[in-house]
Amino acid sequence: MKAALLAGLLAGLLAGALEGCASQVLSIRTVPDQTPAADNAAAAANAAAFAEAVAAESAAVSAPEPQEAPPLVTPADAPPMYTYDPWERLNRFTYRFNARFDEAIFLPVADTYRRAPRPIRAGIHNFFDNLAEIDSVINYTLQWRLKFGWRSLTRLAINSTIGIGGLFDVATKLKLPGTPTGFATTLAKWGMHPGPYLVIPLLGPSTLRDGVGFLADYGAEYGINVAGMYRGSVSWGLGTANAIDQRANINFRYYAGGSPFEYETIRFLYVRRRLIEDEGLHSKEPVKKAPVDIPAGK
Amino acid sequence: MRAGLRLIPFAFGLSAAAFAVEPEAPQSAPNAGIAIGLADSAGLRATVFGTPPQDMASLPAKVPLSEINAELPWRLPVPRILWFDSKLRVWFSAQAKPAPLAIVISGTGGDGNTKTISVLRAALYGAGYHVLTMPSPTSPEFIVSASSTGVAGDLMRDGKDLYAAMQEIIAHLPRKIRITDIDLVGYSLGGANAAIVKSIDAAEHKLKIHRVVMINPPVSLFSSVGRLDRLFAATIGAGDQGVELLYRRLYAQIANLYRASDRLELDENFLLSAGAASLRTDADFSAAIALTFRLQLVDMFFIGDLYAKTGLFTDPKHPPKVSDSLENIQRELRAKPFADYFTQVFAPYYLKRRPDATSASLIASNRLDIITDALRDDGDYYAQATDNDVIINKRELTWLQDTLGARIIVYDHGGHLGEVGDRQQVADMLDMLSGSWPRSAP
Numbered sequence: 001m002k003a004a005l006l007a008g009l010l011a012g013l014l015a016g017a018l019e020g021c022a023s024q025v026l027s028i029r030t031v032p033d034q035t036p037a038a039d040n041a042a043a044a045a046n047a048a049a050f051a052e053a054v055a056a057e058s059a060a061v062s063a064p065e066p067q068e069a070p071p072l073v074t075p076a077d078a079p080p081m082y083t084y085d086p087w088e089r090l091n092r093f094t095y096r097f098n099a100r101f102d103e104a105i106f107l108p109v110a111d112t113y114r115r116a117p118r119p120i121r122a123g124i125h126n127f128f129d130n131l132a133e134i135d136s137v138i139n140y141t142l143q144w145r146l147k148f149g150w151r152s153l154t155r156l157a158i159n160s161t162i163g164i165g166g167l168f169d170v171a172t173k174l175k176l177p178g179t180p181t182g183f184a185t186t187l188a189k190w191g192m193h194p195g196p197y198l199v200i201p202l203l204g205p206s207t208l209r210d211g212v213g214f215l216a217d218y219g220a221e222y223g224i225n226v227a228g229m230y231r232g233s234v235s236w237g238l239g240t241a242n243a244i245d246q247r248a249n250i251n252f253r254y255y256a257g258g259s260p261f262e263y264e265t266i267r268f269l270y271v272r273r274r275l276i277e278d279e280g281l282h283s284k285e286p287v288k289k290a291p292v293d294i295p296a297g298k
Numbered sequence: 299m300r301a302g303l304r305l306i307p308f309a310f311g312l313s314a315a316a317f318a319v320e321p322e323a324p325q326s327a328p329n330a331g332i333a334i335g336l337a338d339s340a341g342l343r344a345t346v347f348g349t350p351p352q353d354m355a356s357l358p359a360k361v362p363l364s365e366i367n368a369e370l371p372w373r374l375p376v377p378r379i380l381w382f383d384s385k386l387r388v389w390f391s392a393q394a395k396p397a398p399l400a401i402v403i404s405g406t407g408g409d410g411n412t413k414t415i416s417v418l419r420a421a422l423y424g425a426g427y428h429v430l431t432m433p434s435p436t437s438p439e440f441i442v443s444a445s446s447t448g449v450a451g452d453l454m455r456d457g458k459d460l461y462a463a464m465q466e467i468i469a470h471l472p473r474k475i476r477i478t479d480i481d482l483v484g485y486s487l488g489g490a491n492a493a494i495v496k497s498i499d500a501a502e503h504k505l506k507i508h509r510v511v512m513i514n515p516p517v518s519l520f521s522s523v524g525r526l527d528r529l530f531a532a533t534i535g536a537g538d539q540g541v542e543l544l545y546r547r548l549y550a551q552i553a554n555l556y557r558a559s560d561r562l563e564l565d566e567n568f569l570l571s572a573g574a575a576s577l578r579t580d581a582d583f584s585a586a587i588a589l590t591f592r593l594q595l596v597d598m599f600f601i602g603d604l605y606a607k608t609g610l611f612t613d614p615k616h617p618p619k620v621s622d623s624l625e626n627i628q629r630e631l632r633a634k635p636f637a638d639y640f641t642q643v644f645a646p647y648y649l650k651r652r653p654d655a656t657s658a659s660l661i662a663s664n665r666l667d668i669i670t671d672a673l674r675d676d677g678d679y680y681a682q683a684t685d686n687d688v689i690i691n692k693r694e695l696t697w698l699q700d701t702l703g704a705r706i707i708v709y710d711h712g713g714h715l716g717e718v719g720d721r722q723q724v725a726d727m728l729d730m731l732s733g734s735w736p737r738s739a740p
Contacts, residue, residue: 027367028390036357036420044351046309046567073553075546082625089621096620099562100381148562161602179562255382258438259597261628276553277564 032114071287073279079296082154083271085197095200095263099254102247123167125249128242130159130166131226132180135217139181143189143279151176183220184213188278193295197267205270231288270298335415341686342583344716355724357417358424363598364390368467370394370444377604379618386463391429396476398508400427400731401464402721404434404558405486405715407594407734414485417719418727425728428477430467434488435460438597441605448605449647450598451639453519453664457494464495464502482510485715486534486689489515493679497669500676511518512681513723514715517694519664520640525689527635531586533581537633543583551576587688587714595639596631600624602643610642634679666698673701680705682723684712690710698715705734 085091113121133156140149155178156172163170172178187209188194195208206214222230229238255262276298279287319430330522367385376384388410399600402423410433419429433440435456441448444463447455448653461740468477484492489512499507516522526653534540552572556564575584618624644684655663666673673679683690687706690698699706709717717723730737 007427025368025370025466027385028472029365029367031363031365034361034416034420035359036361036364036416037359040351040354040357047351073550073557075543075550078546078549078553081542081545082631084413085623088623092623096381181562214439256411256444257407258380258383258433260380260438260600261624264625264628272549273564276549276556279553279557280556280561280564 027188029108029111031111053141068195069245071285073287077287079272079275080294082295083197083266083267084195084278084298087196087198090267091197091199092263097201098199098204103253106202106243106247107253110244113244113248121245121248124241124245126159126163126169127166128245129180130156130163131160131221133178133231134224134226135183136179136181137218138220139183139186142183142186143181145189146216148179151179168257182213183216184210185215185277185281189281192273194271195277197271197297205266207271207274210274216280302596303560304583311727317726330688336655338686339580339583341684341688341713341716342580342587343713344686344711345688345713346577346583347418348714348716349417350717353720354417355421355721356424357420361391361420361423364392366390366467368443368470369592370463370464370466372446372462373443374448374605376442378615379478379620379622379624380438380442380601380604383439384438386406386443387439388467389419389431390471390475392475393422393426393428394508396478396643397399397426398479398481399468400429400481400483401486401492402429402431402458402492403434403482403488404437404489405484405488406434406436406591407438407440407597408488409433409437413736414715414718418483418485420723421719421733422483425731426730428475430464430644432460432463435491435634436487436594436598438594438601441601449602449644451519451644451664452648452660453490453494453668454577457491457498457678461498461502461505463493466616468505468577474572480505480507482507483509483727483731484515485513485718485735487516487519487679489513489518493666493669493673496679500672507730509665509733510680511676511727512679513718513727514683514689514712515666515681516689517666517697518661519659520636520693521691523595523636523647523687525691526588526591527637529584529688530635533588539630541589541632548573548576554594557592558616592632595634595636596628599631599634599643600627602639604673606647607644615683667701670701674703676704680735682707682709682717682730684709684714686711686713688714704728 008172024093030041111256133152137149137156141144141154155176158171159166159169162168169178192209194210198206198208198211200206200214203214225231227238228234229242259265315539315580331432339735366388368388373384398417402415402418402422403412404415408415410431419431422429427474433457435441436450440459441450445456445459447459448455468480471477482492482496484490492510493512493515494506496510499505534544552569555572555575556568559568561568577583601609602608604612604617611630612618641657645660649655649657662668679702682701683695683698683706687695695708699708711717712720712723726735729737
């Protein structure tokens with residue numbers, strides 16, 4: 001029995017290997033259709049909206065009212081270009097693992113999923129977004145930003161009822177757009193620095209603070225366990241669907257440009273983005289002077 | 299994941315800004331006077347922002363797309379830290395019926411699916427072509443997966459590798475794809491690559507390439523890159539300090555816009571629009587152009603050093619491992635102009651292998667005029683240029699016009715590639731490819 005199994009396995013492996021060789025020179029994979037006309041129409045619409053919004057924002061920055069003007073960030077306040085990454089060796093291995101996993105499994109599955117009709121995908125996406133709203137309510141409360149907490153709570157109520165269990169995002173149509181938050185942002189609001197850069201297996205770029213935030217969000221959702229998403233007979237299926245939905249909505253390909261320095265580039269951009277978001281959280285307070293010569297994030 | 303991967307497209311939005319040029323002249327003395335005035339203001343702006351959406355040609359609603367990863371038999375051993383570049387990734391859009399094939403070649407450092415490529419693909423597919431899009435021979439993935447040298451930038455050598463890769467891919471396409479004719483389109487350096495590939499094919503007849511359209515091609519690779527190096531020196535400054543200053547300024551501007559915006563998340567759209575809003579002057583545009591090109595050069599320089607075992611940044615006896623930090627190497631490379639790549643990696647490599655060559659002859663062989671006769675006498679070469687292109691000067695533009703005669707059109711707008719996709723450019727490109735150019739001809 002065992003021998004037969006082993007032989008079968010070997011034959012399978014051999015066939016696989018041979019196919020690998022014979023798969024000749026090319027491996028061809030169909031990816032989702034491009035939609036140039038729609039993309040361009042969207043770009044045109046965005047360009048107009050951006051021009052307006054940015055002009056308004058520039059005006060706010062360049063002509064601050066003397067009383068309530070938020071203090072300005074000066075170039076000297078920018079964190080250094082170096083990023084704090086004491087776990088770099090491990091992080092680099094994790095990054096490679098993530099890239100390989102993404103290429104072999106995550107992305108092909110997400111691409112297949114993208115072929116499902118748009119309304120179905122939108123429904124699934126809305127459903128998971130709606131569940132995440134619970135965590136946003138909790139965290140906006142912890143951050144003491146009750147206006148947004150109230151908005152999230154209202155969204156949750158509207159979408160869970162009129163939106164049929166979250167399948168339709170009715171709230172956004174009622175001018176209540178979603179603004180998800182999490183415990184990582186709560187920690188930032190409480191004044192915690194991003195800390196060391198951290199590449200989380202499967203999830204990707206993060207920092208110690210954001211990683212802790214992620215765990216806390218997960219813990220909270222696990223504890224509440226709405227829709228049996230985290231515990232129970234359907235949790236695996238729902239969890240997988242959630243992961244695929246998220247991946248399908250992220251327009252990123254590991255090593256798309258093939259640069260040898262992608263790890264550095266992503267780390268740089270990720271941490272800078274988080275630091276700017278932190279600046280936004282503390283926009284009413286004086287700008288913190290970044291200590292010179294200490295890598296960003298420390 | 300939400301926090302992590304979401305922002306990432308931004309990284310590529312910037313690097314895919316789709317520039318494309320190529321290697322340049324070490325001995326051409328920097329002329330500070332012309333450095334800033336390389337192109338007019340409109341040209342610089344168009345180069346950075348591209349064709350405005352409202353000026354775009356009408357593009358099809360849907361373009362099918364397949365990703366093809368090719369393992370090429372002549373690939374050199376892959377350095378361990380470049381494991382992700384071992385296959386050549388090209389993209390194919392197939393028509394359902396027999397159709398001509400248009401092969402599009404990316405500009406300097408560009409992969410086979412840049413923004414510029416997407417626009418050209420859509421236009422060509424909409425006009426009834428099968429479309430195959432390929433990375434530049436100077437892109438990391440091409441150098442690793444398809445180069446026979448690992449040292450990119452030699453027009454003829456790169457052209458031969460590119461030609462071989464095209465043959466391999468076309469030969470292995472599924473049988474149901476029926477190709478009636480083959481044309482090439484290349485933008486920026488890819489334009490020069492395309493012309494060279496056609497000239498090689500004219501001798502070898504393996505693909506029977508019909509027509510070629512070069513969009514904003516360089517004339518002398520090395521002098522084009524020299525212009526970009528001078529642009530870098532003039533707007534960012536020598537060394538990495540200039541890059542750091544630019545970064546600090548951008549960081550502060552984006553942070554202030556964000557703080558004033560009441561937004562709760564710094565998303566890609568905001569970053570791009572804030573970045574765009576922060577670029578205001580000619581100096582800003584020039585810096586953005588120069589930096590984009592420099593970042594492509596950094597990759598090519600690093601990989602060239604690794605393959606040629608020059609030992610500039612990596613110890614040939616102990617090549618870097620996956621876990622090794624490359625940040626200091628990247629910083630060091632950012633400060634280096636193309637002239638350094640030429641003198642330290644490119645020239646030593648090729649001089650060793652070509653006993654008769656000199657530095658001067660290497661530079662001379664990287665000019666489009668090595669195929670002057672073909673360009674002048676063969677009616678199947680076409681070009682689209684602009685009179686405010688950052689990468690070529692008046693003399694080079696005149697040479698193109700003299701050589702190609704009626705087969706070149708020079709637009710009065712667009713800078714470098716800022717005209718790609720607009721109605722006129724697309725209509726002209728399609729006429730050139732179908733042989734109905736010039737339209738007003740008797």
